[in-house]
Amino acid sequence: MTGTHESRNFFLHGPAGRLEAILWTPSAAAHSPLAAVVCHPHPLFGGTMHNKVVYQTAKSLDAIGIPVLRFNFRGAGLSAGVHDRGFGEQNDLRTALDSLASEFPGVPLLLAGFSFGSWVGMRVGCEDPRVSHLIGLGIPVNNTDFSFLRHCNKPKLFVHGSNDEHGAVEKVKALISTLPGDNHLVVVEGVDHFFASKLDQLGRAINAWLTGEVLRLRH
Numbered sequence: 001m002t003g004t005h006e007s008r009n010f011f012l013h014g015p016a017g018r019l020e021a022i023l024w025t026p027s028a029a030a031h032s033p034l035a036a037v038v039c040h041p042h043p044l045f046g047g048t049m050h051n052k053v054v055y056q057t058a059k060s061l062d063a064i065g066i067p068v069l070r071f072n073f074r075g076a077g078l079s080a081g082v083h084d085r086g087f088g089e090q091n092d093l094r095t096a097l098d099s100l101a102s103e104f105p106g107v108p109l110l111l112a113g114f115s116f117g118s119w120v121g122m123r124v125g126c127e128d129p130r131v132s133h134l135i136g137l138g139i140p141v142n143n144t145d146f147s148f149l150r151h152c153n154k155p156k157l158f159v160h161g162s163n164d165e166h167g168a169v170e171k172v173k174a175l176i177s178t179l180p181g182d183n184h185l186v187v188v189e190g191v192d193h194f195f196a197s198k199l200d201q202l203g204r205a206i207n208a209w210l211t212g213e214v215l216r217l218r219h
Contacts, residue, residue, distance in 0.1 A: 005062055012071060012099050015091045017080025021071035022049065023103070024062050033217040034133065034210075035067040035103070036110040037096050039117030041138075043076035043083055050077075053114045053137055053195060053202065060203040064210060066110070069100045073120075086120050093124045101130055108132035108217070112206075115166065115193065119144050126152035133213060135159070135206065138193050139175075140166040146175055153181030157209045159202055161191035184209055 005026040011018040026032070038061070040054045041047030049070035058068045073089045074081030081088070093111075100109060109128075112135035113121030119140070125131040126148060134156045139146060143166070149156070156179070160172050169187060176183050186205040191198045 011078075012095050014074065014079070014081070014095045016074040016082075016084075016088060018078075019071050019074070019080070019092055019095060020049070020076075020078040021069060021096065021099070023100075024058065024068045025103075026062055026065045026067065032066050032104075032107065033214055034110045035069075035100050035107045036061045036112060037069045037071075037093065037100055037121070039093060039111070039113035039121040040070070040073065040076070041115035041117055043073055043116075047114075047116060048072055048077045051114065052199060054117070056195075056199045056203050057112050057114070057135070057137065057206060060206040061110075061112070061210070063203075064207060064214065066210070066214075067100070067104060069096055071096050086116065086123075089120045090124050093120055094128070097124070097128060097130065110135065110210075112137065114138055115140055119146065122146070122152070122156075123148060126154065132217075133157075133210075137202070138164055138167060138195070139172060140193075141171045141175060142166050142168060149175070149179050152179070155182040155213060156184070157206065158183070158185045159195075159205045160185065160187050161193060161195055161198075162187050162189045163191060164193045166193050 111125035
């Protein structure tokens with residue numbers, strides 16, 4: 001973690017009502033080449049912005065001085081509204097991106113998402129010109145269509161458990177082989193969808209990839 005960061009809890013004005021959010025702003029944020037939004041897993045199965053994978057991702061981004069916004073999709077936590085199968089949630093995410101862009105004007109945005117949040121995040125992130133980088137964690141390719149990524153040439157990191165029950169690794173590899181642009185896959189061996197007991201490896205994968213990307217942006 002960085003030495004100090006400001007943590008602010010607040011509500012965004014989303015399309016279905018208020019959206020509960022937390023923004024971490026590291027002390028060196030004024031010099032950050034990126035600002036990030038992290039999207040949580042499926043709210044109907046207990047997913048919120050406090051999920052362990054989401055929290056570890058936020059910590060990893062914070063550790064290299066990147067501001068991080070987490071928020072709860074409609075119907076999760078203290079957010080208003082009801083679950084909308086990922087469609088209304090895309091508009092929730094656009095609200096979060098607008099908020100982050102206003103906090104850090106002109107700074108390229110990174111979108112990270114876990115499971116359901118990876119589908120929502122990558123769909124919106126591919127379309128939004130403010131978003132320069134994408135991270136998909138545990139992408140649920142077994143039952144979700146990620147073919148839209150074939151039209152997205154932004155740099156992408158995928159981190160996946162070798163025993164992920166919602167995304168067979170071979171299907172993930174097959175998908176990534178068809179994608180344009182710079183795509184990097186890290187497979188964490190011996191873990192399921194939630195990276196149980198190996199969240200530190202998830203964090204290291206994010207840190208290693210982003211350190212290279214941040215250096216490239218700075219030069």
